[in-house]
Amino acid sequence: MNSEQSEEPDGRPIGRRVFLGTLGLGALGVAAAPTLQRGLEGFLGSVAGKDPTGLTGLLPNGGGFRYYSVAASVPHKTAADYRLRIDGLVDHPRTYTLDDLRAQPQTRLVKDVQCVTGWRVPGTPFEGVRLSRLLDAAGVHGTAKAIRFTCFDGTYTESLTLDQARRPDILVALRMQDKDIGHDHGGPVRLYVAPMYFYKSAKWLSGITVTDRVEPGYWEHLGYDVDAWVGKSNGRTDVPTS
Numbered sequence: 001m002n003s004e005q006s007e008e009p010d011g012r013p014i015g016r017r018v019f020l021g022t023l024g025l026g027a028l029g030v031a032a033a034p035t036l037q038r039g040l041e042g043f044l045g046s047v048a049g050k051d052p053t054g055l056t057g058l059l060p061n062g063g064g065f066r067y068y069s070v071a072a073s074v075p076h077k078t079a080a081d082y083r084l085r086i087d088g089l090v091d092h093p094r095t096y097t098l099d100d101l102r103a104q105p106q107t108r109l110v111k112d113v114q115c116v117t118g119w120r121v122p123g124t125p126f127e128g129v130r131l132s133r134l135l136d137a138a139g140v141h142g143t144a145k146a147i148r149f150t151c152f153d154g155t156y157t158e159s160l161t162l163d164q165a166r167r168p169d170i171l172v173a174l175r176m177q178d179k180d181i182g183h184d185h186g187g188p189v190r191l192y193v194a195p196m197y198f199y200k201s202a203k204w205l206s207g208i209t210v211t212d213r214v215e216p217g218y219w220e221h222l223g224y225d226v227d228a229w230v231g232k233s234n235g236r237t238d239v240p241t242s
């Protein structure tokens, strides 16, 4: 896969034009955002030139990060109304507030971030609660095999196998670049999957459901690899990030 085309799950290539068509709604929503105002044509041009996977513009102070959202608009959440639900094949389903998550032991990791479309940001600190810790607290059933992640943008989803989810370098992240995660980067809470392409790091995380099989996420339905190891998937040879 390269920046010019993507693939459908059966491996049939689909053109950039078709792909952009599926992004129309999100594109319009973000083009209207105050910080990213520009003509629709310029916007689509930038998508075509850089990234078919939902690029919506370089952040003004993003330090090399690009803003992505597949949803036309995303509600803002604060400590007052943010909730993270853990359920599915567990003994103790639980709803965490932001303060609940802040009260857990925090892990800080500093690694490169690699997007599947090519851009890489070196040495970026992420900090938060190990996903494995939340899973242990929930009491995962013996029949469980995978995790499904959902987001309060109402659209994006991701997945991991249970073995992957238990790695120590996968966080429910509250901080990024040594700041609380702002809205544009998926705050107040996003997933951080250090060893995989950045599409695995679901922004605006709201649900962690333990399941008996992997259910491919949003971009994976459109052809991206479910096992998204940096340098060993998606036909790419990037240097691993973790």
Ligand SMILES: Nc1nc2c(c(=O)[nH]1)N[C@H]1C(S)=C(S)[C@@H](COP(=O)(O)O)O[C@H]1N2
Binding pocket: 053, 054, 065, 066, 067, 068, 069, 070, 071, 115, 116, 151, 153, 156, 184, 185, 186, 198, 199, 200, 201, 202, 203, 204
């Ligand atoms: N909810 C949600 N999470 C998401 C995405 C998205 O569109 N929606 N895009 C993914 C992709 S493709 C990338 S590269 C990163 C971008 O994160 P950033 O906007 O903080 O740079 O978020 C990932 N997580």
Ligand SMILES: [Mo]
Binding pocket: 053, 068, 115, 116, 117, 198, 199
């Ligand atoms: Mo991405």
